[in-house]
Amino acid sequence: MNPEAQQDVSVSQRIRMMFYMMKPNETSFQILEEVPDYVKQATPFFISLMLLELVISWILKGKPPGRLDDALTSISAGVFSRLPSLFSRSIELTTYIYVWENYRLINLPWDSPWTWYLTFLGVDFGYYWFHRMAHECCLLIEFYSTDKVLSLNCPGREIKEVNIMWAGHQTHHSSEDYNLSTALRQSVLQIYTSWMFYSPLALFIPPSVYAVHLQFNLLYQFWIHTEVINNLGPLELIINTPSHHRVHHGRNRYCIDKNYAGVLIIWDRIFGTFEAENEKVVYGLTHPINTFEPFQVQFHHLVYIWTTFWATPGFFNKFSVIFKGPGWGPGKPRLGLSEEIPEVTGKEVPFSSSVSHLLKIYAVVQFALMLAFYEETFADKAALSQATLLLRVCFIILTLTSIGFLLDQRPKAAVLETFRCLVFLMLYRIGHLKPLIPSLSFAFEVTWVAQWLNVCLWLRL
Structure with a gap:
């Protein structure tokens, strides 16, 4: 992707790209180097929309949409996650190009609208399955040794489908607020597992087309992180909306492992993971991390996996610590026990800084x-x-x-x-x-x- 291409993108296009409302003829490029860095160009709109959300929330609710310390932490995580791109192309693009150059089966035309729409569906479908594999059931963890129970009280741990993948996604769920700044709370580790779910597209879709949709899929998910938008009527049936995504970020029992969609909510409806918003959502991890320090926000679950790996007896059990859910332990199901999910009371108080x-x-x-x-x-x-x-x-x-x-x-x-x-x-x-x-x-x-x-x-x- 090329930052120098930004002069070719008009202001109206920059606004529309935030909502995936671009046309194929506007965003089709023959080679990867021609693809603009849409995410970088969107930065002013991130700030503008966050300020707009602040004003609207103050008018409607008489208070800001979140806490200052939490917002700073979320933006910090976003900055942190982007730093590796200063030195090299992302692994998502690097692996995709490798598969394309060595294993592609057919070469779909880069300038065809059909290729554009197919890539839109393919990237969104890949995101759904990546997202789902990084999740699945939030549970308390206990690891059983041969003669006693070893309880490991790791803050923020969740029972997910694949433990090591959750380590690369939990950062995004660690905020106890839900606003546009939460969308920026991204993990520096996530791209090291997500690339696997997009690589099959490289068998037939050119990298330049993939690079466009990879960015748009990410940008679309910014605006759905808000509480100032309620119900969008018939659109709720098709696309991922703030209401649907609020459920995904909830730690209420009815919210667990639901609504993995990126852009289209139809994937959740098809594969049985959809849940409509009903009772008030309480946000964050089932065991909050209670810190604003960026290294803990990014890597605390990785440290937990390392500690658990050495504390768990048996070679195959240690292997399972990495590739089964975090709720797994010897003698437990692969995803742990659903009844151990902490119950939400509605009286939870988000962690806040007490500084002056x-x-x-x-x-x-x-x-x-x-x-x-x-x-x-x-x-x-x-x-x-x-x-x-x-x-x-x-x-x-x-x-x-x-x-x-x-x-x-x-x-x-x-x-x-x-x-x-x-x-x-x-x-x-x-x-x-x-x-x-x-x-x-x-x-x-x-x-x-x-x-x-x-x-x-x-x-x-």
């Missing part, structure tokens, strides 16, 4: 500066060396981690933020960061040091 409003403002300011740096890095990546890219990525990750530490009020938060501020000033001094107005360089440095001193005082250093 001033510290939250500080975190937002630093986060905004990081986003500007992130966007600049993606815009300039063709002109930057691999070493410079790596340095920038490390700083972005450091910033996300430090903000997570601040929101969690970790004991080492002030030390980490001090180190991050020093790194920031170093990058500024050697020219990797620039103030928006060059003539205000000195004021920029003074303001930054003052901000750091303030955060130290707030944390009672």
Whole structure:
């Protein structure tokens, strides 16, 4: 996909692509290099729609659609998940191209509307099965040894179809809010398993067509993460809607393992996984992770699998830990026991940061500066060396981690933020960061040091 192709996409097209309302003749390309980076071009609309959701929610409900700390964590996860693309093409495209170049059976015409619509169905069908395999039943986990029960209380664990695949998807479900920022809470690991479900398309569909629909399928799923849209009438029968997807994100028992659709809800209706929204949905994992730190949000379930692997006796049992559901244990069904799903009471209180409003403002300011740096890095990546890219990525990750530490009020938060501020000033001094107005360089440095001193005082250093 080519970021340079963005000038060929009009504003109206950028709006329509958010809802999969593009036409075949607008989005058909002969070679992969001609395909625009639609996801990158959609970034301004992510922000605009989130602000619109905020206004509408305030008007209709008198309150914002979620919590600031949760929104920052969701956007952090989105940033985190996109960083590997600075260095290489995604594995989804790499494996697809390999299959296409070595094993394709037929070559469907890239400019045919029939190829376009077939790819739309194929990608959405592949997404449904990937999504379903990463799920299936949320259960409490107990592993039985020969003489006693070993209970492993891992936060956020869920009983899913394939444990290792759930490790790459649980990030998206870890938010206890449900709003447009939740759509951005993506896993950095997910693409390392999802590619398998799309590769069969490479036997006959050109990579350029696949790359278009892979992006549109992802973009479509942004707008359905909201509570400000209720029922869409007859459309509820065909497409995935906010109502259907709210059920998918719920931890109520009636919500478990339902509505895996990406764009078309017909897959769920055909394969028996559809459930309509009825009672109020409580969002998040059955065992909330209670953190805003990005590494835990991304990798806590992988750590859990590692711990469980070594704690489970027997070679074949260890193998099962990886490839059976997380609820499995010796003596249990492959997917665990459904009666062990924690009951939702409706009185659940989402985990929130207890830091002061001033510290939250500080975190937002630093986060905004990081986003500007992130966007600049993606815009300039063709002109930057691999070493410079790596340095920038490390700083972005450091910033996300430090903000997570601040929101969690970790004991080492002030030390980490001090180190991050020093790194920031170093990058500024050697020219990797620039103030928006060059003539205000000195004021920029003074303001930054003052901000750091303030955060130290707030944390009672």
